[in-house]
Amino acid sequence: MTLPSIDSLPLLFGDAPLRIEDVTALSRRQRPAALSADAGFRARIQRGADFLDRLLQEDGVIYGVTTGYGDSCTVNIPPDLVAELPHHLYAYHGCGLGRFLDEAETRAVLAARLASLARGMSGVSLPLLEGLAQLLQEDVLPLIPAEGSVGASGDLTPLSYVAAVLCGEREVMHRGQRRSAAEALAEIGMAPLRLRPKEGLAIMNGTAVMTALACLAWQRAEYLGRLATRLTAFNVLASAGNAHHFDEVLFAAKPHPGQMRVAARLREDLHSDRPPRNEQRLQDRYSLRCAPHVIGVLEDALPFLRQLIETELNSANDNPLIDPDREQILHGGHFYGGHIAFAMDALKTAVANVADLLDRQLALLVDTRYNHGLPSNLSAASGARAAINHGLKALQISVSAWTAEALKLTMPASVFSRSTECHNQDKVSMGTIAARDCLRVIELTEQVAAAMLIAARQGIELRQQAGPPTELRDEPAAMFADLRQRIALVEEDRALDGELRALLADLRAGRWSLYAG
Known part of the structure; x- marks a missing residue:
């Protein structure tokens, strides 16, 4: 039996820390990406999502979940509108300009964001992580404008294009063609996500673009x-x-x-x-x-x-x-x-x-x-x-x-x-x-x-x-x-x-x- 070379094996997100070489290999399509099947990893992701659900049911106050964003953190969101907030976040951040990141850069961005969210401290669900992994696997690449981020609160504007594509909106490059995200997702058999209350913030409020580059x-x-x-x-x-x-x-x-x-x-x-x-x-x-x-x-x-x-x-x-593990919300920078x-x-x-x-x-x-x-x-x-x-x-x-x-x-x-x-x-x-x-x-x-x-x-x-x-x-x-x-x-x-x-x-x-x- 011929064993596959290490370079042909999928790079598993959630198993071990990534190195620069892992990101560059993914960016060049030299290694495929996959989400870890480890039961402990998946249970940790689920615990974070479940904790958020319980907190919402108990009327907990969570920045960016039950409040507005940024200086609007003092604005309380009515319970019946909480589910819409993540979609408003990526909608109003759709104002990037400049060149689009090239294909290698975009793959690296997806890898960097997936690596961060897979740490299990962002309160996201497994379907979101699986969606990011599937974009990498199928090479469905959001068209991400390079300009519009000041690098805190993370790469909000460029990463809004990743969030939007996961929800079937905006445009992608797929098989060498510029296409609508909805069309490309349908072709690969991926249903558009409906983001959970913190997931828009989790995708966008991070350093994935600068780190990938x-x-x-x-x-x-x-x-x-x-x-x-x-x-x-x-x-x-x-x-x-x-x-x-x-x-x-x-x-x-x-x-x-x-x-x-x-x-x-x-x-x-x-x-x-x-x-x-x-x-x-x-x-x-x-x-x-x-x-x-x-x-x-x-x-x-x-x-x-x-x-x-x-x-x-x-x-x-x-x-x-x-x-x-401690069931705490940690506000920081x-x-x-x-x-x-x-x-x-x-x-x-x-x-x-x-x-x-x-x-x-x-x-x-x-x-x-x-x-x-x-x-x-x-x-x-x-x-x-x-x-x-x-x-x-x-x-x-x-x-x-x-x-x-x-x-x-x-x-x-x-x-x-x-x-x-x-x-x-x-x-x-x-x-x-x-x-x-x-x-x-x-x-x-x-x-x-x-x-x-x-x-x-x-x-x-x-x-x-x-x-x-x-x-x-x-x-x-x-x-x-x-x-x-x-x-x-x-x-x-x-x-x-x-x-x-x-x-x-x-x-x-x-x-x-x-x-x-």
């Missing part, structure tokens, strides 16, 4: 750090640089762990275990020599940021919370996305610095004053035709533009808190804006990295033509061979946008193996 941003940033390290090795080779700047004893003297890992990866790529040659330059410019000190900041930040993101991912983060805001503000700064590093490396490579014998703009044209060919001149301009935009976006979002909703939400996190900004910085940095792949392919080949063969072995050799096969040497001027887009797609799919561990 943070998971995707973390994964992309981690790969970018590795790719920037490989590109630095290529650029050291292309510029005939000094590989001994990454000496093990040197980095043990300043032992930031991530910085040391980056230096070790560069040593591995550059085979710098041999003594330096007499003709080697004593010191390269900072963008090469200090690459571990720049990329290492990102590398050292990632474990800490993982902790912040995964703690939020596996938290109950709506309000109020329901303790099904767990919808506040401050940790995600901080993580995203920090991550985008670290990533933008990597973009700036690569931009400076390219500036050295294309300039005959600094590239140690390579042709201007890395042009491979020769003879009379060299006069009319411009190599990577425009590519370097584009890299500069992308880098400048990334750097401009590093202003922290969290410090721009605004008082909203009649000063009830008078201090808010801006976590979702921070996450969107971070993803944009990552997108721009990926564009820089795609351009640097073309520059590496060009620069190393020109260096091999100019002097002693540049030695490449193992993973760097395989990667360079792949680049040579896919990108023709730029001898005659040509548009590079098609190749850049293909490289971007491969980069985002993790095409190249970049260091073990």
